């Protein structure tokens with residue numbers, strides 16, 4: 001019997017080679033198909049992302065920075081309620097009203113319950129470049145009779161003083177409309193700290209530029225900035241009117257109205 005020499009195996013080998021080549025080709029094709037799909041997915045993702053950002057930017061043209069005063073370990077003043085309860089309650093309600101409006105993007109200085117130093121909250125707002133900044137606080141006094149609303153715009157000599165004053169006047173008007181008593185001449189004051197760290201408050205007609213620092217949240221803001229003292233948490237009638245759930249809702253609505261009026265004024269000026 002004749003033995004098989006290597007030539008006898010050749011056709012089989014050739015067939016093996018063809019199959020292997022085919023497998024390689026298929027693998028390549030599969031790989032190519034996968035790569036194409038991946039590329040398409042990346043392109044679709046980029047288009048979707050850019051589209052979303054364009055929509056997000058242009059559908060909500062105004063960014064409002066909201067600061068609920070105090071927080072975490074710092075509960076603020078203590079009276080019939082803790083100051084932080086009032087600030088967080090009001091900011092949550094105001095955030096809801098502004099979001100429902102649809103024109104506003106909201107930045108919070110901190111989450112409810114979170115503690116954060118004023119310098120950090122202020123730095124966060126400086127970085128995010130909002131169009132308006134509102135910091136909410138509650139007032140307190142050893143004299144339980146002290147009552148009413150007051151607010152502090154960025155004072156004379158500081159950035160955006162004029163615009164902050166306009167916004168502050170709107171806030172005071174809206175709070176008056178909601179039933180608040182305005183403190184001082186018109187509920188608008190300028191706040192400073194003297195060299196010993198004591199608060200110095202002057203009425204809005206005192207336009208002198210003082211060489212004293214103002215409140216931390218009003219510093220170096222690139223937009224109108226106002227701090228409100230919503231009511232006295234040491235006064236029962238004030239807490240009834242602007243400190244409980246309904247009261248904070250009333251105050252939030254007043255602030256919301258003031259934000260809308262300010263923005264509408266800006267739009268009117270831009271259109272004339």
Ligand SMILES: [Zn+2]
Pocket residue numbers: 069070076077083137138
């Ligand atoms: Zn406070």
